[in-house]
Amino acid sequence: MFERLRQALSSFASSVREKIETRELKPEDLEEPLEELTLSLAEAGVAYDVALGIADSVKRALVGSRVPRGADANSIAREAVAKAIAETLGGTAPDLVEGAKEKCSVGRPYVIAFFGVNGVGKTTTIAKVAKYLKDRGVPVLIAAADTFRAGAQEQLRIHAERLGVPFLGAPYGSDPASVAYNAITMAARRGVCAVLLDTAGRMHADVDLMNELKKIVRVARPDVKILIVDSLTGSDAVEQARTFDESVGVDSIIVTKVDADAKGGTVVSVAAAIRKPIMFLGTGQGYDDLERVDPLSFAKRLVD
Numbered sequence: 229m230f231e232r233l234r235q236a237l238s239s240f241a242s243s244v245r246e247k248i249e250t251r252e253l254k255p256e257d258l259e260e261p262l263e264e265l266t267l268s269l270a271e272a273g274v275a276y277d278v279a280l281g282i283a284d285s286v287k288r289a290l291v292g293s294r295v296p297r298g299a300d301a302n303s304i305a306r307e308a309v310a311k312a313i314a315e316t317l318g319g320t321a322p323d324l325v326e327g328a329k330e331k332c333s334v335g336r337p338y339v340i341a342f343f344g345v346n347g348v349g350k351t352t353t354i355a356k357v358a359k360y361l362k363d364r365g366v367p368v369l370i371a372a373a374d375t376f377r378a379g380a381q382e383q384l385r386i387h388a389e390r391l392g393v394p395f396l397g398a399p400y401g402s403d404p405a406s407v408a409y410n411a412i413t414m415a416a417r418r419g420v421c422a423v424l425l426d427t428a429g430r431m432h433a434d435v436d437l438m439n440e441l442k443k444i445v446r447v448a449r450p451d452v453k454i455l456i457v458d459s460l461t462g463s464d465a466v467e468q469a470r471t472f473d474e475s476v477g478v479d480s481i482i483v484t485k486v487d488a489d490a491k492g493g494t495v496v497s498v499a500a501a502i503r504k505p506i507m508f509l510g511t512g513q514g515y516d517d518l519e520r521v522d523p524l525s526f527a528k529r530l531v532d
């Protein structure tokens with residue numbers, strides 16, 4: 229997972245380490261390594277303008293630095309690179325467990341809306357998040373506000389049954405916003421703390437779809453709007469992030485299928501493109517293959 233990104237970052241860290249060891253770093257010392265870094269980030273699937281931005285923030289972090297007596301040049305270089313990547317990743321995503329428990333304590337359900345194009349792994353990811361919350365003591369309900377894809381409803385129903393979680397579907401073609409509304413009412417009545425709303429994802433450029441999603445947002449007033457993208461789709465994922473963010477406003481991102489991604493650039497590009505945090509990574513097909521992202525420790529892992 230992410231071998232290319234890891235390689236790009238750690239070979240940069242090694243090349244500046246040698247320089248840091250002998251003197252205080254000047255901008256010209258970094259020129260060549262930064263050019264290399266930009267190119268190898270782009271090869272790892274990071275959008276070129278984002279790669280330039282990372283190189284710039286690495287430069288700001290490193291110019292003028294020198295190794296204090298007794299300190300380790302290697303860890304200073306790696307730390308600076310990790311910090312620059314973490315900055316690019318756009319902060320820490322809201323804690324769903326805390327949010328749901330807080331909302332529940334005042335008798336209202338915490339509403340989480342999921343957006344994304346079909347095929348990115350949305351159905352599977354909603355099931356994973358349902359289990360994640362349930363395992364942490366948050367009672368959840370899954371609602372299918374995608375009323376155009378009969379298969380998606382059935383798939384979600386099966387996941388909900390397997391997880392022992394209540395499910396609310398709706399007849400084919402019925403109003404998705406009313407499904408969302410009914411789900412929230414039902415959750416409030418039953419004392420369910422979190423409502424996970426699946427929404428349609430026919431085609432991100434589809435105006436009707438965006439209007440449908442906007443209506444769901446107006447009616448359901450989600451506490452969190454999560455966009456799901458597929459790590460393997462690169463620049464398409466970035467494009468989707470921009471479109472959904474402009475239409476419905478994205479709060480956090482989940483990137484799926486990172487287990488199958490040898491590059492890793494999508495995670496960085498998507499977060500940088502809309503300046504929103506990555507909440508989870510999907511790391512496999514099982515219900516527990518969901519990893520919470522803390523930007524700094526994620527970035528540190530990439531440069532270690």
Ligand code: GDP
Nearest residue numbers: 346347348349350351352484485510511512513
């Ligand atoms: P949807 O059309 O967006 O609802 O996509 P699905 O949830 O049906 O997932 C499409 C395919 O991607 C399925 O075969 C899932 O098992 C697979 N998938 C979803 N998330 C992941 C992941 O994190 N890793 C891997 N390897 N496969 C995943």
